[in-house]
Every structure is written in structure tokens, then in C-alpha cells.
Amino acid sequence: MALKDITLGQFFPGSSLIHRLDPRAKLIGLIAYIVALFLANGWLTYLIAFLTLALVVAVSTVKLKALLRGMKPVLFLLVFTAVLNMFYTPGTPLAKFWIFTITYEGIVHAFFMVIRILMLISATFLLTYTTSPLALTDGLESLLGPLKKVRVPVHELSMIMSIALRFIPTLIEETDKIMSAQRARGADFDTGNLIQKAKALIPLLVPLFISAFRRADELATAMECRCYHGGEGRTRMKQLHYKPGDGLFIFAALAICVGIGVLGRFGW
Amino acid sequence: MPPIIETRQLHHLYSAGTPFEHAALKEVDFSAQAGEYLAIIGRTGSGKSTLIQHLNGLLKPTSGQVLFEGEDIWSSKEHTRAVRFQVGLVFQYPEYQLFEETVYKDISFGPRNMGLDEGEIDRRVRQAARFVGLDEALLDKSPFDLSGGQKRRVAIAGVIAMEPKVLILDEPTAGLDPAGAAQILDNIRNYHLEQNATIILVSHSMEEVAREAGRLVVISEGTIPYSGTPSQVFAHGAQLERMGLGVPAMTRVFARLRAMGLDVPGGVYTIEQARDAVLAALARNGAGSGQPSARGEERWT
Numbered sequence: 001m002a003l004k005d006i007t008l009g010q011f012f013p014g015s016s017l018i019h020r021l022d023p024r025a026k027l028i029g030l031i032a033y034i035v036a037l038f039l040a041n042g043w044l045t046y047l048i049a050f051l052t053l054a055l056v057v058a059v060s061t062v063k064l065k066a067l068l069r070g071m072k073p074v075l076f077l078l079v080f081t082a083v084l085n086m087f088y089t090p091g092t093p094l095a096k097f098w099i100f101t102i103t104y105e106g107i108v109h110a111f112f113m114v115i116r117i118l119m120l121i122s123a124t125f126l127l128t129y130t131t132s133p134l135a136l137t138d139g140l141e142s143l144l145g146p147l148k149k150v151r152v153p154v155h156e157l158s159m160i161m162s163i164a165l166r167f168i169p170t171l172i173e174e175t176d177k178i179m180s181a182q183r184a185r186g187a188d189f190d191t192g193n194l195i196q197k198a199k200a201l202i203p204l205l206v207p208l209f210i211s212a213f214r215r216a217d218e219l220a221t222a223m224e225c226r227c228y229h230g231g232e233g234r235t236r237m238k239q240l241h242y243k244p245g246d247g248l249f250i251f252a253a254l255a256i257c258v259g260i261g262v263l264g265r266f267g268w
Numbered sequence: 269m270p271p272i273i274e275t276r277q278l279h280h281l282y283s284a285g286t287p288f289e290h291a292a293l294k295e296v297d298f299s300a301q302a303g304e305y306l307a308i309i310g311r312t313g314s315g316k317s318t319l320i321q322h323l324n325g326l327l328k329p330t331s332g333q334v335l336f337e338g339e340d341i342w343s344s345k346e347h348t349r350a351v352r353f354q355v356g357l358v359f360q361y362p363e364y365q366l367f368e369e370t371v372y373k374d375i376s377f378g379p380r381n382m383g384l385d386e387g388e389i390d391r392r393v394r395q396a397a398r399f400v401g402l403d404e405a406l407l408d409k410s411p412f413d414l415s416g417g418q419k420r421r422v423a424i425a426g427v428i429a430m431e432p433k434v435l436i437l438d439e440p441t442a443g444l445d446p447a448g449a450a451q452i453l454d455n456i457r458n459y460h461l462e463q464n465a466t467i468i469l470v471s472h473s474m475e476e477v478a479r480e481a482g483r484l485v486v487i488s489e490g491t492i493p494y495s496g497t498p499s500q501v502f503a504h505g506a507q508l509e510r511m512g513l514g515v516p517a518m519t520r521v522f523a524r525l526r527a528m529g530l531d532v533p534g535g536v537y538t539i540e541q542a543r544d545a546v547l548a549a550l551a552r553n554g555a556g557s558g559q560p561s562a563r564g565e566e567r568w569t
Contacts, residue, residue, distance in 0.1 A: 180326050181365040184357040185426060186349065186381030203377065206367035210412070 011132050017245070018060035018130045023139025025246035029253035030127050036257040037116050041264035046115060048263075052256055053119050053126075062129045070125045071118065078114050085110035133165040142240055148231075155231025163219070171212065178207050270338055272466055273323055273355065273434055274299035278332035280318055292318040294490040295332065300434065300466050305457075307469045307481035311512040315490040316470055317360075320436050323468070324355035336434075353382050356432030360439045362423030363416065371397075371414070371422050372407040378430040396429035399462075400455045417448035421455065428459055435459060436468040441476065453480055474516040478502070478537035486513065499535040518542040 013019075018026070033052070040046050057067065071078075091105030128136070141158035148154050179189065182203045189200050280293040292315045300306055310316040321327040322334050325341045325348040334341050341351045356378075359365070368374035375396055379389045397407060400421040406414065411422050424440065437456065441449035457480065460467045471477050477484055477498070484501040486494040488511040494501050502508070502515045505523065514520075516537040522545070525532050532549050536542050 177359065178365055180321065181359045181362065182377075183326055184324060184352060184359070185378040185430070186352055187377075188349070188381070203365075203367045207365050211364055 010129065012062060012066065012129050013132070014061055014130065016059055016061045016130070018056060018126070020245075021249055022240055022242055022246040023131050023135040024143050024240060025242070025249045026127055026131055027136075027139050027143055028250050030123055032250075032253040032257040033123050034120060036260040037120055039257070039261040039264040040112075040116070042268040044268040045260045045263050046112060048256065048260055049119060050115070053123060056126060057122070060126060060130050062126060066129065067122055067125055071121060074117070074121060078117060081117065082110040082114050085113050134162060137162040137165070138236075138238075138240060153231075155234070159231075167212075167215070170215070171208070174211055175204065175208060178204055178211075269301060271299035271335075272302040272337060274335050275319075275322065275329075276333045276335065278319075278322060278334065279330050280315075280322065280327065281330045282318075284330065292490055293322075296487075296490070296492060298485065298492060300468060302433070302466055303464045304483065305460050305467045305469070305481050306483040306485060307471055307477035308485045308487060309471060309474070309477055309513060310487035311472075314487050314511075316487045317438060318490075319487065320357060320438060320468065320470060323434070323436060324352050324357045325349075326352075326357070353378070353430050354432055355434045355436065356427040356430055358424050358427045358435070358437040358440060360442060361420075362427075362440075363419035366411040366419060366423060366426075369410060370408050371402070371411050374411050374422060375407075375425045375429050378426055382430060392429045392431060393425075396425040399428050399459050400425045401451065417444055417451070420444065420448075420452065424452070424455070431463065432465065434466040434468065436470070438470045439472065440469070441471070441473070449476075456480075474502075474514060475518075475538060478516050478519075486511070488513075498537055502535075502537060 021029075033049075037049055040049050057064070086102055086106045086109075087100050089103055089106035089109045091103035093101050093103050094107070095102045131139070137158045140161070141154055144152070144154045144158075179187075183189070187200060187203055189197070189204070192200065275296055275298045278293055278296040278298070279291065281289055281291050283289050296315075296319065298319065308316050308319070318327065322329060325334070328342065336351050336355060339347070341348055366374050368377065372393055375393045376389050379392045384392070393407070394404070397404070402418070402421055402425060406418070411419060414422065420440070424437070427435065435456070440452050440456065444452065453476065456467060456469070459465055467481075469477065469481060481498070483496065484494075484498055485492055486501060486508065493507070493511075494504055502519050505515045505519070508514055515523075518539060518541065519535075519537045522532055522534065522536045522542065526534065530549070531552065533545055536545050
């Protein structure tokens with residue numbers, strides 16, 4: 001079993017314009033883009049949305065292959081959506097068999113729906129591909145900052161998120177190691193029925209949980225030793241600063257969102 | 269006599285077919301005789317962990333063969349599993365794999381997987397516990413209530429209880445105090461002598477391997493540049509140094525003494541050997557009858 005091959009919100013380091021944007025600008029841009037996608041309503045608006053995405057992808061230097069690889073898990077959802085839309089949209093019938101009717105409107109609708117989901121996922125992946133997890137959580141914390149006024153523990157939430165992200169590879173490595181150690185004592189994780197397989201996991205899960213708790217304890221001690229006491233009055237080594245480019249990016253994203261919204265209202 | 273375990277042209281690639289691909293082992297020919305005590309030395313990332321994980325079939329060779337008693341361990345799935353009971357592997361920091369409620373149950377995990385009957389399992393658990401010097405009273409305790417050194421010995425007993433013909437240990441003394449380390453090494457030597465088992469010890473400590481092992485195998489960048497008795501291997505002091513390994517401190521001291529023109533023997537790697545060599549040298553110079561310490565001070569001041 002190659003647990004190491006699992007990728008989660010993978011980050012491809014780079015130095016493109018998109019990589020260097022402020023994470024907050026990218027987050028706002030993504031939200032604006034997603035809103036725009038749901039306001040898009042016709043050929044023209046979809047074309048604008050597509051061209052925008054294509055431009056950002058080109059500038060980001062992220063490989064198209066990497067982007068498409070992320071689509072695999074949602075393939076089923078895509079097909080499902082397309083089929084449902086195709087059959088259940090009333091309009092001019094094109095073909096008919098048994099109780100199913102395919103309409104012209106249905107095909108158009110299905111096509112738009114698939115394109116919409118594809119672009120939505122691509123844009124989201126683009127964010128995680130070009131932004132390090134650390135920058136992303138920093139950006140989120142900063143954007144959600146106003147919620148602190150209503151006593152939402154924003155700093156704590158973002159700290160939990162970054163610690164969780166940080167420990168995924170460590171735990172995967174640990175799992176690999178314990179699995180090998182138990183295999184060396186004759187443990188068999190691959191054969192047997194469901195109950196046997198579940199039972200076989202005990203020698204893996206017990207040490208894994210113990211080590212996770214131990215690590216959590218050690219990390220808490222290490223943080224306390226460095227006088228960590230939550231978000232109150234905490235300053236940062238790397239401050240987030242908006243640069244003119246970030247402003248421009250946000251402005252462009254909002255403009256496209258509003259533009260698509262207006263055009264969409266008229267059915268373009 | 270044919271070797272009990274050997275690799276032929278063993279090659280292993282990690283992340284094959286990706287940009288991260290790299291060869292951890294390059295056409296490695298390694299062998300161990302039955303009843304031999306040998307040590308593998310190499311710096312972190314040299315491929316020694318990869319090599320030992322091939323010896324009991326935890327990793328599959330990219331190319332090449334691993335033979336146990338002359339038979340390819342990958343000849344069938346059943347055979348691979350059977351070999352794992354014959355070639356016991358103790359990982360680094362093995363105390364982190366303990367999981368059972370009692371020490372007894374944890375040690376019996378391996379023998380139980382072998383499908384032995386209760387009587388035989390009981391005999392093996394008690395014998396393994398005796399080998400590593402665990403008190404019978406500890407067997408009913410939870411392994412998580414023990415000290416670090418005791419946990420380590422429980423984990424080693426868990427592998428010894430399978431009574432493997434070949435026992436491989438990856439840095440069994442890492443992180444232990446000198447007394448704990450010496451005890452573990454004693455336990456391993458006892459198992460080696462009483463069961464006539466082959467021992468393969470992986471270590472960073474040159475003193476440790478020089479004292480324990482009859483043969484050293486150096487591994488560097490996925491190949492085996494040197495192998496032989498400690499004195500043969502430590503004769504390549506400068507090259508070992510360049511591989512980030514070095515020689516025991518005493519060997520270095522004696523090399524310097526010889527370079528200074530003093531009449532001392534080569535092939536010294538432990539404190540005990542050094543003591544004997546110094547006493548012998550002093551006796552030769554006619555100082556043995558007098559007061560060596562006083563003369564020594566006189567000479568150095």
C-alpha cells in the first residue's frame with residue numbers, strides 16, 4: 001500500500017504572479033469568481049468566465065495535467081449531473097425512447113452545468129496549488145478577523161487548521177512505519193472478510209492514536225515553552241500587506257463578477 | 269556453507285516513474301551465514317533501512333532477488349509470510365508499536381499469528397521475556413505503565429518470541445542510557461549464543477559494532493563498499509570518514525599514537541583493548557614494574 005502517494009490540497013511552489021498574490025486577494029477573487037459562475041446565464045457570460053479562468057491558469061504556470069488530475073474524484077458527480085439535467089429539462093424534444101425524452105434545452109443545460117462545476121473546481125484547485133497551506137490559513141484568519149467582534153475564535157480555528165495540515169504527512173509516515181512493524185510480526189492487513197480486516201486494524205490504530213496524543217502533548221508543551229497563549233495581542237513575523245497588484249486583482253475579480261451578474265440578468 | 273540469507277543484484281527504486289524517483293539500493297550483493305553476528309553501518313539515508321526491510325519481505329525489490337535458505341522469498345505469498353517469522357525484524361524505537369492490554373498479550377502477538385497452540389505460545393512468551401530480562405511479574409502489567417527501557421525490551425521480546433533464525437535490529441540502543449544499552453546488547457548476544465541465531469545489527473556507534481559483531485558491512489549511497497572483520501573495515505579510516513562514518517575513538521587515538529612513532533599495535537577499537545595495549549607497551553618499555561601513572565605524568569609535563 002502506498003500511503004505516501006495520497007495528496008491533499010497539494011501546493012506546487014512557484015514564483016508566478018498568481019503565486020505572489022496576497023492570499024486574501026486570492027480568496028476574495030475565488031469567492032467573487034464562484035458567485036459569478038452562479039450568475040452566469042448564457043453563452044457570452046460562460047465564455048467570459050472561461051476566458052478569465054484560462055488567463056489565470058496561463059499566468060499561474062500550473063500544469064494543465066495537474067489541474068485535470070484533480071477532476072478524477074468528481075467525474076461521477078459530473079456524469080450524474082449531466083444525465084439528470086439532460087432528461088429532466090422540459091423543452092423542445094430531440095429524441096425519445098421509452099419514458100426518456102432528450103430536449104434541446106436539456107442538452108444545453110447539462111453542458112452549462114458540467115462546465116460550471118469544472119470551472120468551479122479548477123478555480124478552487126488553482127488556489128490550493130498556488131498558495132501554501134500556511135499562507136492560506138493566514139489569509140483566512142485575516143479575512144475572518146471581523147468575526148472576532150462577535151466572539152468567534154478565529155485565531156484558534158486557523159491554528160487548528162494549520163496544525164492539522166502540518167500533521168497529515170507526519171501521520172501518514174507514522175502509519176506506514178507501524179504497519180511495517182506489525183507486518184514483521186505476521187500481521188495481515190489485506191486478506192480476510194470485513195470483520196477480520198477491521199480486527200486486524202487494532203494493532204495499527206492503538207499505537208497510532210497513542211503516538212498522535214503524545215505528539216499533541218509534546219507540541220502543546222513546545223508551544224507553551226515559547227509563551228504561546230492564544231491570539232490575544234499576538235503579532236506576526238510575516239505580516240500580510242496588500243500590494244497594488246492585489247488591489248488590481250480584487251478589483252478585476254469584482255468587476256468580472258458584477259459584469260457577469262448584469263449580463264446574466266439579460267440572459268446572455 | 270551456503271548463506272542463510274542473501275541478496276543478489278538487489279535494486280530498489282523509490283517513487284519509480286515520478287520526478288521524485290531515486291535509487292536507494294544499487295545492485296547490492298549481501299549475504300549472512302547461519303550463526304553469524306554481523307553489523308551494518310551507514311549514515312542516515314545510505315539505504316540500510318531499505319536493505320533490512322528487503323530481508324524479510326516488507327519491501328519488494330525493483331529488480332534482483334532476496335534468497336532465504338536458498339529460496340526466493342517472493343516465490344509465493346505464503347512463502348513471503350512464512351519468511352517473516354524466520355527473519356525477525358526489530359524496527360527503530362520499537363516501543364511505539366506496542367498495543368495490547370498486557371505485556372504477555374503483546375509478546376504473544378507474533379507467535380499467535382504463526383498459528384501455534386496455546387502451550388507453545390506460553391512457552392515462547394516466557395522464554396522471550398527471560399531472554400530480554402523481563403520479570404515474570406511484569407507480564408500481566410500494561411506495557412504503557414513500563415519505563416522506556418522496559419518497553420523497548422518488551423518490543424524486542426515480541427520479535428524474539430517468534431524464534432527467528434535471523435534477528436535483525438535497527439538501532440536497538442538508540443535513545444537509551446549506557447546501562448540500558450549495555451543490557452539490550454547483552455540480551456541480543458545471549459539470544460545469538462543460545463539459539464545459534466544469525467544477528468544483523470544496524471548501528472551508528474562504531475564502538476558498539478566493533479565490540480559486538482564479528483563482521484561489518486558498510487553501506488553508502490546504496491552500495492556496499494567495504495565488508496569484513498572490524499580491523500579490515502577500520503583500516504579504511506579515511507574513506508569511512510569521507511562517508512560520514514569514521515572509526516571508533518580508540519582506533520583514532522591509536523592511529524595518532526602510531527603516527528607519533530610510538531610502538532603500539534593497530535586494530536584497537538574498544539576501551540578494554542586500548543587498556544591492554546597501553547599496559548603491554550608500558551611493560552615492553554620496562555615501566556610495568558614501576559608506577560606507570562607517575563611516569564606518565566612525568567612524560568606529559
